[in-house]
Amino acid sequence: xxxxxxxxxxxxxxxxxxxxxxxxxxxxxxxxxxxxxxxxxxxxxxxxxxxxxxxxxxxxxxxxxxxxxxxxxxxxxxxxxxxxxxxxxxxxxxxxxxxxxxxxxxxxxxxxx
Numbered sequence: 001x002x003x004x005x006x007x008x009x010x011x012x013x014x015x016x017x018x019x020x021x022x023x024x025x026x027x028x029x030x031x032x033x034x035x036x037x038x039x040x041x042x043x044x045x046x047x048x049x050x051x052x053x054x055x056x057x058x059x060x061x062x063x064x065x066x067x068x069x070x071x072x073x074x075x076x077x078x079x080x081x082x083x084x085x086x087x088x089x090x091x092x093x094x095x096x097x098x099x100x101x102x103x104x105x106x107x108x109x110x111x112x113x
Contacts, residue, residue, distance in 0.1 A: 001041070001042040002039065002040070002041055002042075003039060003040040003041070003042075003049070003051075004038070004039050005036075005037070005038040005039075006035075006037050006038075007035065007036045007037075008033075008034070008035045008036075009032070009033075009034045009035075010031070010032065010033055010034075011031070011032040011034070012029070012030070012031055012032075013025070013029065013030045013031075013032065014028060014029050014030075015028045015029075021061060022061070023059075023061065023095075024059040024060070024061055024062075024096075025059075025060065025061055026060045026061040029060060030059050030060040030061065031059070032057065032058070032059050032060075033056070033057070033058045033059075033065075034055075034056065034057050034058075035055070035056040036053065036054065036056070037053065037054045038051070038052070038054075039051070039053075040052075040074070046076060046080070047075065047076055048074070048075055048076075049073065049074040049075075049076070050072075050073055051070075051071075051072050051073070051074055051087075052069070052070060052071050052072070053068075053069075053070045054067070054068070054069050054070075055068045055070075057096075058096075059096060061096065062093075062095075062096025062097075063096055063098045064093035064096060064097070064098040064099075065093060065096070066092070066094055066096055067091070067092045067093065068089050068090065068091045068092070069089065069090045070087050070089040070090075071087065071089075072085060072086055072087030072088065072106075073085075073086050080112065081111065081112050081113070082109065082110070082111055082112070083109065083110045083111075084107075084108075084109050085106070085107070085109070085110070086105075086106070086107050087105070087106045087107075088104070088105050088106075089103065089104045089105075090103050091103060091104065
């Protein structure tokens with residue numbers, strides 16, 4: 001089984017202090033462009049999935065768009081009531097800073113009830 005998801009959002013934001021510049025905001029305002037594409041393939045039906053995801057975030061105060069490419073594996077237990085996930089993410093221009101590249105490994109468990 002193949003899983004696919006695409007998403008795009010455009011957001012305009014304002015701060016209460018019109019002169020604030022920092023993070024996402026320049027002079028109290030920001031325009032955000034956010035996109036994500038995700039895909040997964042079940043290696044073992046309802047048990048083991050390979051997954052990948054690409055994320056994009058650009059903001060008015062960013063020098064460069066922040067991008068991330070994630071690869072991982074998901075292991076489902078008891079019909080998806082428990083999920084173990086291991087991912088490795090390659091990140092470019094983190095927090096909108098040009099050439100600030102951050103790579104991260106993530107291990108997590110999720111329980112549904």
